[in-house]
Amino acid sequence: MNCxxxxxxxxxxxxxxxxxxTLTGALRAQGHEVRIRDLYTAPFDPVLRAADLRAAAAGRPLPEDVRREQEAVAWAELLAFIYPLWWFDRPAVLKGWFDRVFTNGFAFRFDERGIQGLLxxxxxxxxxxxxxREADFEAIGAREHLLHPTTEGTLRFCGIEAVTDLVFYGVPLADDAERAAMLERVEALARSLSP
Ligand SMILES: Cc1cc2nc3c(=O)[nH]c(=O)nc-3n(C[C@H](O)[C@H](O)[C@H](O)COP(=O)(O)O)c2cc1C
Incomplete structure (x- = not known):
């Protein structure tokens, strides 16, 4: 599978x-083809600017860095996202990646007939x-909302129904054994994909 x-x-x-x-090693060991986008080193501007909006509105070609990312998304059968929770949401570079790459007409269609996911x-x-810790989130009734901007507002909105998530709580305080157990769950997730 292309990942x-x-x-x-x-x-x-x-x-x-x-x-x-761990994830990429386990996917490759299973025979999957893996491409990695490290958003802090990739030649990609994560800020949606007026030029993008003007190009989209006028039907002009999108900037080269956006088209490169869209080609990678089109190639992929599995999209995997790895990030820390920052202020209850995605780091800004990932939010900006979605802002620029998941465009109307590529990831979804929004017109007079309504909304259609294209992925x-x-x-x-x-x-x-x-x-x-998990209990901290449960105490404020927030546990199920942590991932919504990504899982519901972005991925399912764009038509991806098979979304699997893993949340690792209390990471800064976790000891070596707890971290090893978390990485075991990552490996098991990779193994759950059929070749
Ligand atoms: C800018 C920033 C915002 C954060 N916001 C949250 C938050 O909203 N909720 C939370 O549980 N942890 C928050 N954290 C803690 C990180 O999620 C945590 O340190 C990280 O997931 C641990 O993984 P790492 O060691 O790979 O960075 C925040 C950390 C930073 C730097």
């Missing part, structure tokens, strides 16, 4: 980076780390 892994963490020593290595048939993994 595009979109990774949004600035620190190569982070736990998120360990998740990236049907793809699968998605959403792997997120959080500083808070």
């Amino acid at each position: 595009l892994v979109v990774y949004a963490h600035p620190n190569p020593e982070s736990f998120n980076h360990a998740i990236l290595e 049907q048939g793809k699968r998605a993994f959403v792997l997120v780390t959080a500083g808070g």
Whole structure:
């Protein structure tokens, strides 16, 4: 399966980076083809600017960096996203990647007939780390909302129904054994994909 892994963490020593290595290693070991987008090093501007909006409105070609990302998304059968929860949401670079790449006419169609997702048939993994413990989120009734901007507002909106998520809570306080168990779950997720 063609897998595009979109990774949004600035620190190569982070736990998120360990998740990236574990997921991509396990996918490749299963025979999947993997491409990685590291959004902190990729030649991609994550800010949607007036020029993008004007080009889209006038039906002009999109900027080269956006077209390159759209080609990768079109190629992928699995889209995997790895990121830390920052202010209850995605890091800005990932939000900006969606803003620019998931355009009207590419990822969805929005016209007088309504909204139609255009990425049907793809699968998605959403792997997120959080500083808070699961009980902290449950206490404020927020647990099920953590991923909504990505899983519902973006991926399912664009027609991707098979969305699987893993949330790792309390990462800054987790000891080595707990981190190893988290990475086991990442490997098991990769193994759950049929070749
Ligand atoms: C700017 C920023 C915002 C954060 N916002 C949240 C938050 O809203 N909820 C939360 O549980 N943790 C939050 N955290 C903690 C991170 O999610 C946590 O440190 C990270 O997931 C741990 O993974 P890492 O070691 O790979 O960075 C935030 C951290 C930073 C730097």
